[in-house]
Amino acid sequence: xxxxxxxxxxxxxxxxxxxxxxxxKNEEVFGKCANENxxxxxxxxxVTIKGVVNPDTGFLYDAKKLSIIIKENILDKLDxxxxxxxxxxxxxxxxxxxxxxxxxxxxxxxxxxxxxxxHSIKLYETPRIYVEYFGD
Amino acid sequence: MSNKxxxxxxxxxxxxxxxxxxxWDENKNNAVFGKxxxxxxxxxxxxxxxxxxGEIDPETGFLIDMKVLSDMIRENVLEKFDxxxxxxxxxxxxxxxxxxxxxxxxxxxxxxxxxxxKLYLQIRLYETERxxxxxxxx
Numbered sequence: 001x002x003x004x005x006x007x008x009x010x011x012x013x014x015x016x017x018x019x020x021x022x023x024x025k026n027e028e029v030f031g032k033c034a035n036e037n038x039x040x041x042x043x044x045x046x047v048t049i050k051g052v053v054n055p056d057t058g059f060l061y062d063a064k065k066l067s068i069i070i071k072e073n074i075l076d077k078l079d080x081x082x083x084x085x086x087x088x089x090x091x092x093x094x095x096x097x098x099x100x101x102x103x104x105x106x107x108x109x110x111x112x113x114x115x116x117x118x119h120s121i122k123l124y125e126t127p128r129i130y131v132e133y134f135g136d
Numbered sequence: 137m138s139n140k141x142x143x144x145x146x147x148x149x150x151x152x153x154x155x156x157x158x159x160w161d162e163n164k165n166n167a168v169f170g171k172x173x174x175x176x177x178x179x180x181x182x183x184x185x186x187x188x189x190g191e192i193d194p195e196t197g198f199l200i201d202m203k204v205l206s207d208m209i210r211e212n213v214l215e216k217f218d219x220x221x222x223x224x225x226x227x228x229x230x231x232x233x234x235x236x237x238x239x240x241x242x243x244x245x246x247x248x249x250x251x252x253x254k255l256y257l258q259i260r261l262y263e264t265e266r267x268x269x270x271x272x273x274x
Contacts, residue, residue, distance in 0.1 A: 011264065013152035013177040013221075037221035038152040040179005042264050082176035126150065126181050 003119055004060045005048040008070055010079035013040040014095040017084075038082065043100075044130075045074070046122035047108065051115070061116050073111040074104055097125040101133040109135070142189045143199050147209050149218035152179040153234040156223075177221060180263050182239070184213070186247065189256035200255065212246050236263040240271040 015038050016030040026034040033039065047070055051060050077087055083095045089103045101123040109118055124130040155172040156165055165173045172178070186209055190199050216226055222234035228242045240261040251257055262268040 009264075011178050011180055013179040032219035035219050035221070035225070037224040038177050038179065039150050039219040039221065040152040040177065040181075041150055042181045080171035080174050080178040082174070082178070085176045126148075 001050055002053055002060050003048050003050045004063065004066070005046050006063060006066050006070060008045045008047070008067075008075060010043050010045065010075050011040065012043060012078055012081050012083050013038040014083040015039065016094065016096060018094065038084075041125050043078075044124035045070075045104065046120075046124075047104075048119040048122070049112070050117050050119040061113075066112075066116075069108065069111050073107050077107075097123055097129065097131045098133075101131045105133050105135055139191045140189055141192060141199055142187055143202065143205070144188075145186045145202060145205050145209060147184045147186070147206075147214060148181060149184065149214050150179065150181050151217050151220050151222050152177040153222040153229075154178070155233055155235060157233065177223070182217075183262035183268075184209070184243065185260040185262075186243075187258040187260065188251065189258075190252075190254055200252075208247065208250050212250060213243055216246075236261055236267060236269045237271070240269045244271050 015035060016033040017026050017036070018029075021029070023034075047066070049061055049066065053060055077089070081087060083090055083100065087103075089107055090099065093099045093103070101121045104123065105118060105121045108121075112118065118135060120135075121133045122130055123133075154174060154177045155169040156175075157168070160168070186205065188200055188205065192199055216228075217239075220226060222229050222239070226234075229238070232238050232242070240259045243261065244257060244259045247259070248257055258270060258272060260268060260270045
């Protein structure tokens with residue numbers, strides 16, 4: 001078994017705000033992340049797939065094809081976007097890094113060929129905060 | 137040989153912004169600013185490096201007390217910009233496009249007023265790891 005990781009990045013605006021709560025409660029729980037006018041991040045995304053090497057190509061999977069799948073299914077939807085307002089797969093969800101990592105996993109799982117197994121999504125919100133999701 | 141030394145303080149803040157010229161129509165804004173013109177904003181983790189140059193005070197051994205510099209940046213810059221929308225929340229960008237160039241100049245102008253005039257000041261601002269600006273340039 002080998003693991004292959006593709007690193008990508010995107011910039012986006014978001015806020016942490018639960019519409020079912022009062023503004024006071026949102027500010028108490030989410031602090032400055034609840035700013036109604038949004039704030040933003042440079043996100044770094046690590047997509048890791050796993051499997052056995054194809055003896056004919058020497059590849060686990062063509063890294064260029066993986067890059068195109070990530071671009072079309074993830075980056076085109078997230079980069080330079082407002083995560084709360086513009087992303088179909090985050091609709092009605094809190095825009096936390098945890099939910100974003102889980103959402104990215106689900107999008108990629110659908111888009112990747114069945115022989116390619118996702119191992120993990122690692123998503124940095126800042127250089128010091130990241131989330132990992134392994135699909136379980 | 138000069139007795140001048142440089143000290144640097146590194147800080148960071150996260151903010152939303154959009155690049156847009158209200159004097160242009162949407163087509164021209166999109167042609168020039170591309171996806172940075174998104175009306176719903178996007179955002180960055182900004183890294184800020186404040187450089188101060190001067191001579192060491194022989195009594196303290198300091199160029200500037202780094203705690204004083206740190207508090208100055210926090211109170212005057214970070215509290216203004218961190219977790220904010222630069223277009224909507226900061227009056228400095230009411231009529232100024234919040235590009236990295238302009239943000240660096242605004243930060244310089246804020247800190248220049250607070251810092252001892254004997255000290256030279258330079259701002260380096262990273263918008264992403266690969267895009268950064270310096271002001272003043274020399």
